[in-house]
Amino acid sequence: MFQIDLSYLITIVIGIVIVSVYKFINLRNYWKNKNVPFVSPLPIVGNHLDLILNRRTIGHIYQDYYHKFKNEKYVGLFRMQQPTLLIRDLELSKYVLIKNFNSYQNRDDDHNELKEKLTSNMVTATSEKWRKSRQKLSPTFTSGKLRNMFYLILEKGEELQKRTDLLLDVGGEINVHELVANYTTEVIGSCAFGLQLNTMMDTKDQFRRMGRLIFTMDFKRMVKTLARIISPRIFYAFGFKVFPQTIEDFFVKIVKDMMVQRKKSPIKRNDFIDLLLELKYQDGNEDKEMDDMYLAAQAFIFFAAGFETSSLIISATIQEMAFNPDIQGRLVQEIESVIVKHDGKLTYDGIAEMEYLDMVISETMRKYPVVGIIPRTCTATDKLPDTDLVVEKGTKIAIPVLALHYDPNYFPDPEKYDPERFTAEAKRDRHPMVYLPFGEGPRNFIGLRFGKIQTKIGIISMLRNYKFEPTEKTKNIRFKPRNFVHSPIDSVILRASKRNTC
Numbered sequence: 001m002f003q004i005d006l007s008y009l010i011t012i013v014i015g016i017v018i019v020s021v022y023k024f025i026n027l028r029n030y031w032k033n034k035n036v037p038f039v040s041p042l043p044i045v046g047n048h049l050d051l052i053l054n055r056r057t058i059g060h061i062y063q064d065y066y067h068k069f070k071n072e073k074y075v076g077l078f079r080m081q082q083p084t085l086l087i088r089d090l091e092l093s094k095y096v097l098i099k100n101f102n103s104y105q106n107r108d109d110d111h112n113e114l115k116e117k118l119t120s121n122m123v124t125a126t127s128e129k130w131r132k133s134r135q136k137l138s139p140t141f142t143s144g145k146l147r148n149m150f151y152l153i154l155e156k157g158e159e160l161q162k163r164t165d166l167l168l169d170v171g172g173e174i175n176v177h178e179l180v181a182n183y184t185t186e187v188i189g190s191c192a193f194g195l196q197l198n199t200m201m202d203t204k205d206q207f208r209r210m211g212r213l214i215f216t217m218d219f220k221r222m223v224k225t226l227a228r229i230i231s232p233r234i235f236y237a238f239g240f241k242v243f244p245q246t247i248e249d250f251f252v253k254i255v256k257d258m259m260v261q262r263k264k265s266p267i268k269r270n271d272f273i274d275l276l277l278e279l280k281y282q283d284g285n286e287d288k289e290m291d292d293m294y295l296a297a298q299a300f301i302f303f304a305a306g307f308e309t310s311s312l313i314i315s316a317t318i319q320e321m322a323f324n325p326d327i328q329g330r331l332v333q334e335i336e337s338v339i340v341k342h343d344g345k346l347t348y349d350g351i352a353e354m355e356y357l358d359m360v361i362s363e364t365m366r367k368y369p370v371v372g373i374i375p376r377t378c379t380a381t382d383k384l385p386d387t388d389l390v391v392e393k394g395t396k397i398a399i400p401v402l403a404l405h406y407d408p409n410y411f412p413d414p415e416k417y418d419p420e421r422f423t424a425e426a427k428r429d430r431h432p433m434v435y436l437p438f439g440e441g442p443r444n445f446i447g448l449r450f451g452k453i454q455t456k457i458g459i460i461s462m463l464r465n466y467k468f469e470p471t472e473k474t475k476n477i478r479f480k481p482r483n484f485v486h487s488p489i490d491s492v493i494l495r496a497s498k499r500n501t502c
Helices: 002-027 058-068 090-099 127-141 143-170 176-193 201-215 219-230 232-237 245-264 272-280 292-323 325-341 348-352 355-367 401-405 424-428 448-463
Strands: 074-079 082-087 173-175 374-377 396-399 466-470 493-498
Touching: 058 074, 058 082, 058 401, 082 090, 090 374, 090 396, 127 143, 127 272, 143 173, 143 176, 143 448, 143 493, 173 176, 176 201, 176 245, 176 272, 176 292, 176 448, 201 245, 201 292, 219 232, 245 272, 245 292, 272 292, 292 325, 292 355, 292 448, 292 466, 292 493, 325 348, 325 355, 325 448, 325 466, 348 448, 355 448, 448 466
Parallel strands: 082 396
Antiparallel strands: 074 082, 173 493, 374 396, 466 493
């Protein structure tokens, strides 16, 4: 087994070196010839050495370049050997993400959707396939559909409270991130796949294992990712894939099994599987494009996006509440007053009334954005407005989310946790492109409403019943360097105690 893996890696590495040397010779003066301020690249790795060595996230690397060229509209970089334009100017960011979206509509185009079928999901799909997916799937994420799904998420919030009670019986310290990762896994299992994972421990363990596989960037996975970036044609010619085959097999099987079960059963849950079935057999006609693999790809991204992002936001919010007891107290007071107003029940409409909760979550997403950059690929050669720069088709674009969220010009004292940054007046006085936790424009995250409801119920379930404080084990949250979607390196350990509800 070791020999197979070793020869596999050697083949990839040799391919990387040959293609990279050729590209480096041809591209090292790329930005200089375009009169764009740039950072000189290294062979093979371009400007991403710290990322490859697992030292810093891409968001932090680009944050350095953002500050180094503070008087420039943009900076020329290299993602490996791919020319990448880091956009600093807010109006140019708006131009790329919104105004001229058609020329920058793809997040990435290194993958081959025929070879890696999970990449045909609504987040990573390219061009026309993305447009069709967005059109088909948008109806599944309306407020009405989410309202029908609300009770499923609420059930998991109640189970989160019970699980916290059990942990408190053992001791006062809780690994909050692990706890809420269980919660988000079960929410996705219930809302996306119709599975009661709290009673199906083997399936739950499989979902957690899949979550770790999706987001774990080990050395082998990193090498494969680099190979695909440098030469997708060679990468796929060898039959390689970035995601392990086990992930694809798992989601195809889950979707197939659930589709068969739903067609036999008259029970309607209003979950993601029900909604996909409605789309697939709309008006009594079967949509042939929505085959098992297509549906598995959508289920895969629903799980991947909802699991890791929400668990980060919930655990980071709870930790900040522990560090800021005054904010914690004000938020709990709002939660209780709204619930009392709604006859002692947590309701969909009641959550919408919690303005301070919105401010708190917004500040968490500023300080702990789920991604460090927003990537785009130029799909049609384009001249940027009010500049002399012509962006060639295929050029990578990066909007530096982390850098913007920590720019003191937009958010004074950026290390401070301050929900007052998100009052209606403060938001109105700020350029909309300085705060981009889930992107902007037509390709913003389609499941944003679902993610917010899941996050809010998780936070409410914990803060209503427990008071949180830091312990000597509590560490500031740092992100795993190689993960594109941010995930904490360390456990989020806090002390919890039952709240006085009298």
